[in-house]
Amino acid sequence: MAAPVVGVAIKTLGKRFLKGFAKQQVRRRIQGSGGGSKRTWLIVLVAAVTAFLPIALVVGIGATTMALFAPFGGGEDDQALASDCFGQPQQVLQAANGPSAVGMSSLDEDQKKNAQTIIATGKELKVPAYGWVVAIATALQESVLRNIGYGDRDSVGLFQQRAPWGTFDERMDPIISSTKFYTGSGHGHRGLLDVPGWQSMSVTDAAQEVQVSGFPYAYADDEPLARRLVELYGDGAQLPGDCGLPPALQCPETDLAAENGLTQDALIVIRCFHKSFPEVETYYGVGERQRPDGDHINGRAVDAMIPDYKSAAGNALGWRMANFAKANASRMGVEYVIFDAQIWSVNRNDQGWRPYESNIPGCTTDNCMHLNHVHVSVFGNAAVLPDTGEWVLPVPPDSYRLTARFGACGDRWSNCHTGLDFAAPGGTPARAAAAGTVIYAQASGGAYGNMVKIQHANGVETRYCHLRSISPGALGASVIAGQMIGEVGTTGNSTGNHLHFETRVDGVAQDPEIFLRFHGVQP
Template identity: 35%
Template sequence: MDAPNGSSTVGGVSETHQKAPRPRRRRPYRLAAALLVLLGLAGYYLVQNESTGGDGAPHCTVVAGGGAGAGGSYSMNLEQARYAATIAAVGTAKKVPERGVTIALATAMQESALRNLDHGDRDSLGLFQQRPSQDWGTPAQIMDPVYSAGIFYDHLLDEVPDYADLPLTVAAQKVQRSGFPDAYAKHEPDATLLAAAFTGSAPGTLSCSGPLPRETGDATRVKAELVKVFGTALAPKAGPPVSRVAAQQPPADDSEVTLSVATGKNGQGPPDQRRGWELANWAVAHAADLGIQRVSYDSKAWVAGKNKGHWIDKAPGKSGDGDGRNAGPDDVRIFVAPLNR
C-alpha cells in the first residue's frame, strides 16, 4: 500500500522514493552551429572586404565635384549603378541634353528605385514602370533597359518639347501620367548628381568598389554591349571617327577594348573628354557583370578591388610609372582579363 508523500511501506518499514536528478544534457551541436555561423559571417565579410578594397559590400558612390552636380553624394548598389549608366548612355546616344537625362533618372528612381522590376501596378513593368496595355511596347521590350530608356526619351522629346524650361516634376508627369505627380521632385538633387557623372560632365566623381571578377571577361561581349547602348557611332567605320570601338593587339596576359574619343579629321583633333569620362564611367559601373578588371583614361585608372573603388592617378606610358596599361585623354582603355597588378 502506498504511504503518503510519495513513500511506500515494505515489510512495515516506510521508505521514501527519491528520483535521482536527471543529468544535464550537453548540446555541443548548438555550439558547433553557432561557431559555423560566426565563421561563415567572418568569411563573408573577409571576401567582401577583399573584393572591394576594404570598403565593405560592393557599391557605387557619386560625390559632388564639378559639372552639374547638385552637391552631396549618392550611393547605390551595383545593379542600380548599371541601370543609371544605361539610362544616361541611351540619352546621350539620342543627343538628349543633360537636363533630359536628369528627368529620366529621377523618373526611374521614383518608379522602380533604379531596378528592372518584372511586376508593378496592374501591368506596369521595368525601370520606368511602363504598361504594355498603354502602348509602351511588349513586356519583353519594356524589360530591356535600353528599349525602356529609349522609349521614355522618345515620349519626352515628342510630347514635352519645352521640358528644359519646366519644373522636373511637371516634365516627368507629362510623360508618365502618374497618380502621384509630385513624387518625382524629391529625386531631383540625386538625379542631377548621377546625370553629371554618367554623362561625363563631372569627371572623377564616380567610385565603384568591387566585386573582383570571378573569371576572365569577354572583349567581344563588352564591345557588343557598348554598341547596343551607345549606338552604332561606336562601331568601327571608315573615315574620320568621332568615337570608335577597336580591339587592339593586347599584351599576352590581357584582353583589351579601346575607345577613341579624339575628334576632328582622322582623329587628329582635341579629345572629347566629356565623352571619354562617360564611356569610362559606364565601363566601371558594368565591371562586375562584364568581367572588367581595369579602366584607364585621362592619366587615371580604376582597378577592381583596389583603392576602395576610387580612381588612381597613373600617367600614361613612360611619362608616368611605366605601366603600359595607362591611357591619356584620347583613349579609354578597358581590360577584361585578370591582371597581376
C-alpha cells in the first residue's frame, strides 16, 4: 500500500510545483518582468526530477515512478463534466491542476465545515447566494476547501491569498479570509462585491475577477460541487441557473421576432441569453440566416449579435455568452458553439475550444468567422421533457444511432449483450425511460461504469450505463418519463460515447427494443 500512496503524494506535489512555477511565469509576463525562457523551464524541470527521484527510488519504481512522471505527459482525465449546470469538480491538492475527481462523498468534516463557514460569512455580509457558490468554487479550486498554511510563494489559506491580502493569521482565519474574498483586502485588492456585474457572470469569470489567476477557467470545474454544498447548507437559498431536476433552464418568453420557428432547445437558448445578457438586443433565428443545409432553417440555431464586438468589452461579453452556452450545454440542448473564430462541440468536449474554419469557401469576413456574434446550434428537443406517453426513449430523438442490440455476442463482451446501445455524443442527456424511483446512482467500478438504476412499477427496472456524469441529487429521487438523470459518456468497459440501456423484469434482462415497442416507443 505504501508505494501507491506515496506515488499519489509525489504526483500531487509535482503538479503543484510545476503549476506554481507556471503561475509565477504568467504573472511575471503580465508585470513585464520577463521570465519563462527555455533555459529557465529546463532548470525547473531538472530541479523537479532531482527533488523527487530519491523518493521514487526508496519507495519503488513501479507505481511511484508512474506517478512522478505523470505531470509531464499525457492529457488530463476527461472528467470536467456537466453533472450540474457547469461541470464536475475535483480532488485533494489538485486544486491547482484543473480537473480531478472530488465529489460530495470525498469531502471530510473539516472541508464541509469550511464550506459552511464561507456560506455563513456570506449570509452575515448580505452576499446573495450566488456569491457563496463563487466563493466555495474558488476555495475548492485553490485549496480543496482545506485551510492550509502553505502554497505558491506566500499564498496560504482557503483562498490561497497572498501577503498583500492581510497578515498570515488573518489569511489563515476562515471567517476573515472569506470576508476578504467577498469585500476585498483593504490593501488594493478588490473582493467579489467590488466587481461590477458579478451576478451576471459565470462562476469562473467572477472568481477570476477576484483571484486574477494564471488559469482563469479553472474554477468552472468546481461549480457543481459548490452548488451542491450551498444546497445542503444554505437553508433553501435559491440560486440563479440552478438547473436541478428536471433539466431545462427555465427563462421567460421574450417578444423577440427571432423566437418564431425555433425548436424547444433553441427557445431555451435565446430566452436564457436574453435574460442573462440584457445588453444584447439583436438575435437571429430562422428567417434571417437561412441556408438549405444549415441549422438555422430547421430552427436549431440562434445567433446573438454582440454590440461593439471589436472592442475589448464587446469581445469579453461574447466570450461570457459563449462559455455560458458551453457550461449549460446539457441544460439547453446545445450541440456546438462558435465565437471569435473558435468552436466548441459536445462530441469533442475533451478538445475544448479549437480553431474554427468557415464552411463557406473563401469567406473570411467577421460574420463568417463569427467575430461579431455567438452562434449556438442545438439538438432540437434534448433539454426539455417530452410530452409523449408513459414511456420515452432514454436519449433525445435524432441524437443517436443504435450500435449494438440485445443478445449480440462476440469479442466485445464477456457474455452476450444484455441491453441496447444508443451511440450519441458525450454529454447528450440520458433520460428516465418512464416514471420511477432512482435506486442506484454511482460509479459501479466495473464494466458498467457510471450507472443509474430506476425501479418502476410491476417489477420493472431500467439501467443507464457508461454515463459521463450523473445528475446531482438523483439517488432516491422520484423521476418522471423523460427526466434527465445523467449524461451519455464512455466510462467503464466502453469503446466510445454511448448509453447502454437495459430493461429487467423481476431481475431478468429483457430485450429493450421489444420492451419499448410494446410501450409505444420506437428506438
